[in-house]
Amino acid sequence: MADLVVRSAEHHGGAPALRHKVDGRWIDVSYAELAEAVQEIGLGLIGLDLERGDRVAILANTRPEWTLACFGALRAGAAVVSIYQTSSPEECHYVLEHAEARAVFVEDVEQLAKVRQVAERLPALEHVIVFDPGGAEPDGATALEALREHGRERDPAELDERTAAIDPDDPCLFIYTSGTTGPPKGxxxxxxxxxAVADAVAANGTLRGGDVVYLFLPLAHAFAILVQFVAIDLGGVIAYWERDPEKIVPNLAEVRPTTFPSVPRVFEKVYTTASARVEEAGGIKREIFRRAVATGRRVRALERAGRRPGPGLRVRHRLADRLVLSKVRDLFGGRMREAVTGAAPIAPETLEFFDACGVRVLEGYGMTETSTAATANTLDECRFGSVGRTIPGVEARIAEDGELLLRGPNIFQGYYKNEQATREALVDGWLLTGDVGRIDEDGYVFIAGRKKDIIITAGGKNITPSNLESGLKQSRWISQAVVIGDRRPYLVALLTLDPDEALAFAEQNGVAVEEVADSPEMLAEVQRTVDEVNARVGRVAQVKRFKLLADDLTQEAGELTPTLKVKRNVVVERYAADVERLYAA
Structure with missing residues (x-):
């Protein structure tokens, strides 16, 4: 991947590669400019005496400089170590020490302070480079611009030699798992x-040359890194978010992406908010919305079956599109060919809603250990509820205990400094994913949930909590759901309220927002949701009691991973007293 930028610059030259907002205006960086900046950074790193195979870390939010630093380090023959910008100083210390990073790029003075706090315990760390030093040369560190200036003084042939010497088996990235249990593994x-994965994604048509990709996912995560690689490999444009969650939707309208990689929570939020607003409006507006979505579903179902809708249905669909469906597409900029989601389960109902509106949200599956991707739905081959078929070159099978096993050129090299964990994960060339699933007769893979999360009740029944949790989160009121019941007589759930909906409820009902979780009216609303979910499953798999927590789960509190997956063990331990009260009631 080290020569990726060089090759793309040769083919695409003055075409835009990166797009970001500066002082209220979207600014483009061409492929030629990208290649020049990467060369300067790579030569600057060589000037710091970094050797081939050294580890260079990046501690920053998703922004153009992340991409520049990543490719600069790769061209110099180093391996990139990604660190989430939300990491605490001690979490940064763990990764930097474990990876023996010799250099680290940090975003700003805030991230620099984290490194300085633990620097004395990092004997391998020699260099700190700051993207945005705040107008002054940082004490004990180097500004990114200064590193580039040093790079301009060196012979480009040095970098070309480093890049040419890289072998396909050389480490490219050290990505530390977010650690839903235990310390992260590298x-x-x-x-x-x-x-191999980039070629497979290109073959699937998930990303194409000229695509505009809106990127807000953390570049410390394997998903975003793959998007970055493939977009640049194919000559696309990466449009970076403004690093403000409130600006994601306005950014989408301005950037008008053709492809949008995201986690399920974003789509769930749009779906539940739209549904809630329509329900509140009631009357004719609610009826128009429901009929429009139903019409969209009928048209999409016929199209997937290779049939043309009749004249009457086409007329109704044009009207539905003008009144409702096009407005949903406009939220994403109006020209999006497809969105891609992964990293956590998403309910089929959510996918069907967006499909009816003309927004194709394609679910895939992978993990850090598969270099992000292993299976994917595509525009031509999609089955809701599944995570698609294996991407080209990858094999899948189901073990006797139901665990999904994967094999292919995308499977990682192992865990750094952890041979035992590597042996446990890789058996005879197959990766033990830790996920339970099935493969249907057409090769589509369905994931039931994490093997370690399966609940075995006191009565010996096996229950996958993720299905129940996805159903509960379809409610406008519920932000997060954690179903519990291992070795217990029945299931209970810890639920959190959507902060926006809780605030609106408080204002409408004249109660303090901190009292909403205990209000009889809200408890009745949530009980209706629980009853609806329970009606879809057998008695043993029903949630008998629940607790509405006062606060939503957050990354800052250590309850969510950076991709918004719940750290189940943390939540269960933190709210153990609430769980016991549910069983004592």
Whole structure:
């Protein structure tokens, strides 16, 4: 992947590669400019005496400089170590020490302070480079612009030699798992791993040349890194968010992406908010919305079956599109060919809603250990509820205990400094994913949930909590759901309220927002949702009692991973007293 920018610059030259907002205006960086900046950074790193195979960390939010630093380090023959910008100083210390990073790029003075706090315990760390030093040369660190200036003084042939010497088996990235249980493990992903996945994604048509990709996902995560690689490989444009969650929707309208990679929570939020507003409006507006979506569903179902809608249905669909469906598409900029989601389950109902509106949300599956991707739905081959078929070159099978096993050129090289964990994860060339699933007769893969999360009740029944949790989160009121019941007589749930909906409810009902979770009216609303979900499953799989927590789960509190997956063990331990009260009631 080290020569990726060089090759793309040769083919696309003055075409835009990166797009970001500066002082209220979207600014483009061409492929030629990208290649020049990457060369300067790579030469600057060589000037710091970094050797081939050294680890260079990046501690920053998703922004153009992340991409520049990543490719600069790769061209110099180093391996990139990604660190989430939300990490605490001690979490940064763990990754930097474990990876033995010799250099680290940090975003700003805030991230620099984290490194300085633990620097004395990092004997391998020699250099700190700051993207945005705040107008002054940072004490004990180097500004990114200064590093580039040093790079301009060196012979480009030095960098070309480094890049040419890289082998497909050389480490490309060290990505540390977010650690829903235990300390993070450092996954070693080679240049060959990512080359294989990038080629497979291109073959699937998920990303195409000229695509505009809106990127807000953390570049410390394997999903965003793959998007970055493939977009640049194919000559697309990466449009970076403004690093403000409130600006994601306005950014989408301005950027008008053709492809949008995201986590399920974003789509769930749009779906539940739209549904809630229509329900509140009632009357004719609610009826128009429901009929429009139903019409969209009928048209899409016929199209998937290869049939043309009749004249009457086409007329109704044009009207539905003008009144409702096009407005949903406009939220994403109006020209999006497809969105891609992964990293956590998403309810089929949510996918069907967006499909009816003309927004194709394609679910895929992978993990850090598969270099992000292993299976994917595509525009031509999609089955709701599944995570698609295996991408080209990847094999899948189901073990006797139901665990999904994967094999292919995308499978990682192992866990750094952890041979035992590597042996446990890789058996005879197959990756034990830790997920329980099935493969249907057409090769579509369905994931039931994490093997370790399966609940075995006191009565010996096996229950997958993720299905119940996805159903509960379809409610406008519920932000997060954690179903509990291992070795217990029945299931209970810890639920959190959507903060926006809780605030609106408080204003409408004249109660303090901190009292909403205990209000009889809200408890009755949530009980209706629980009853609806329970009606879809057998008695043993029903949630008998629930607790509405006062606060939503957050990354800052250590309850969510950076991709918004619940750290189940943390939540269960933190709210153990509430769980016991549910069983004592």
């Amino acid at each position: 996954c070693i992903l080679s240049h060959g791993n990512y080359r």
